[in-house]
Amino acid sequence: MDKALEIGKVSATGSFQLFIGVATSTIIMAVGTIILARLMTPEEYGLYSVALIPSYMMILFREWGVNSAITKYTAxxxxxxxxxxxxxxxxxxxxxxxxxxxxxxxxSILLSSFIAATVFNRPESASLIAITSITILAGAILTASQSSFIGFERMELNALTLICQAIIKSVASPLLVFVGYRALGAVLGYTISAIAAALIGLAALYLIILKNLKIKNPEKTSLSETLKKMLHYGIPLSISSILGGFLAQFYA
Known part of the structure; x- marks a missing residue:
């Protein structure tokens, strides 16, 4: 009974911490977006929005359920x-x-010119698409770290990365637009925030979690076997999210 109560308390605390992180980051991002929209012309904001679409689409194909497997197996x-x-x-x-x-x-970088000119008929967005492509890698590292935090029931670290990313984006993008970089500044702020959040997440994962694991007899496990087990668990879960995300982008 005591163990069940303790588990319930930990889960409730973690859920509350994650809620605070999501709510706070959402509010910060909303304020930042409003400021950004007021600083940019409709054409510039449209160019900025177009530049984000290819990276959003690529991210859908990055997810093969490995992050779900990280959370499940670490727990x-x-x-x-x-x-x-x-x-x-x-x-x-x-x-x-x-x-x-x-x-x-x-x-995404290699296809940026083709996507800009052929798909969107906005050749001037090619360089912006190439810059935002970096967020695909940054997002991959961040999401893996966040999945590990959840598996270790360290929701406060998950919340930390969300809030840090929101603050950096909401400050950097409007500031760069204000000093004259316009759509490029908005894209740079977005990209910088993703990179910063990934680095913060990775640092927190190592310094707070991995460094404190008491590994006595490290065994050399086959990387391919471990990955095979993770994909076997994760791929069925990822199919629906890939389809749902693709349809959401298609009908948006």
Whole structure:
């Protein structure tokens, strides 16, 4: 009974912390977006919005359920007191997300001119699309870190990354637009916030969680076997999210 009560208290606390993080970051982002829209002309804001679409679409194909697997297996292995296996799951997940992020980022950069000219009929947005492509990789690293935080029930770290990203974006984008960079400034602020959040998430994951894991006898587990197990769990979960995200972008 005491154990069930303790689990309930931890879950409730974590949910509240995550709610605070999401709510706070949403409010900050809303304020930042309003300020940004007032500083830009409709044409500039439209160009900025167009530049974000390709990276949003690429992100849908980055998610193969590995982040869900990170959360699931870290929570399970923690309960079983297996820090070595927990560390292996996180390492494999981050490596996979990084590799996928790099691949899709390069594809997006290489296709930026084609997408800008042919798909959107806005050739001037090519450089902006190329810049926002970096957020595909940054988002991959950040999401893997956040999934690990959830698995360790450290929701406050998840909230921290959300709030930091919102603050940086809401300050950097309007500031760069104000000093004269216009649509480029908005895109740079958006990209900088994604990179900063990824670095903060990765640093927090290492310094607060991984560094404190008591790994006594590290075992050399096959990376491919670990990844195979994670994909076997995650891919069925990812199919619906990929389809839902694609349809949301298509009908938006």
């Amino acid at each position: 399970t292995l923690r309960a079983q007191n297996k820090p070595e296996d927990t560390c292996e799951i996180i390492k494999t997940g981050i490596l996979f997300e990084t590799a996928t992020g790099i691949t899709l980022t390069l594809i």
